[in-house]
Amino acid sequence: MKTQAISATPPEQLQQVTFDSAMEARIEELLQRYPTKRAALLPVLWLCQERYGWISQGVIEAVARRLGESPAFVEGVVSFYTMFFRQPPAKYVLQLCVTLSCELCGAQRLAQRIKEKLGIGFGEKTADGVFQLVGVECLGACGGAPVLQVNQDYYEHMSEEALDQLLEELAKEQ
Numbered sequence: 110m111k112t113q114a115i116s117a118t119p120p121e122q123l124q125q126v127t128f129d130s131a132m133e134a135r136i137e138e139l140l141q142r143y144p145t146k147r148a149a150l151l152p153v154l155w156l157c158q159e160r161y162g163w164i165s166q167g168v169i170e171a172v173a174r175r176l177g178e179s180p181a182f183v184e185g186v187v188s189f190y191t192m193f194f195r196q197p198p199a200k201y202v203l204q205l206c207v208t209l210s211c212e213l214c215g216a217q218r219l220a221q222r223i224k225e226k227l228g229i230g231f232g233e234k235t236a237d238g239v240f241q242l243v244g245v246e247c248l249g250a251c252g253g254a255p256v257l258q259v260n261q262d263y264y265e266h267m268s269e270e271a272l273d274q275l276l277e278e279l280a281k282e283q
């Protein structure tokens with residue numbers, strides 16, 4: 110499996126956001142599928158994150174204008190979900206599940222290994238911007254514990270050896 114790296118738009122380009130015609134068309138398509146604009150908020154945000162790599166204040170304001178909501182309401186939704194990034198993310202975001210099944214199956218050992226290999230703990234990013242570690246709640250794949258999500262991909266039954274190999278492969282993609 111080849112995990113796609115995240116390409117984050119620089120903050121200075123996302124201060125004021127106007128959706129181009131391609132984004133407008135995709136938003137319009139999403140709106141057709143929901144009974145109200147508010148109901149389409151999560152997929153519209155997800156679309157924005159796919160396009161820009163993260164959700165800046167400018168993106169929040171653009172989404173709020175487009176859906177007829179207040180920026181505060183949109184921000185409240187964005188801040189509730191760990192899947193939305195409020196800062197430009199690393200190329201590879203390591204989301205390590207720290208809920209019970211994964212904890213019992215070695216999540217902390219994996220966190221320790223990441224610390225040894227990359228020098229980062231939870232909430233931290235490597236200086237070169239390639240890796241970032243986030244602790245997340247249950248990823249809904251408890252049968253594969255311990256689970257590590259990297260960008261869009263799940264890696265289940267992770268051992269320290271498999272983690273070493275994965276990190277090396279991802280680093281080579283640079």
Ligand code: FES
Nearest residue numbers: 206211247248251
């Ligand atoms: S507890 Fe880790 S995936 Fe559910």
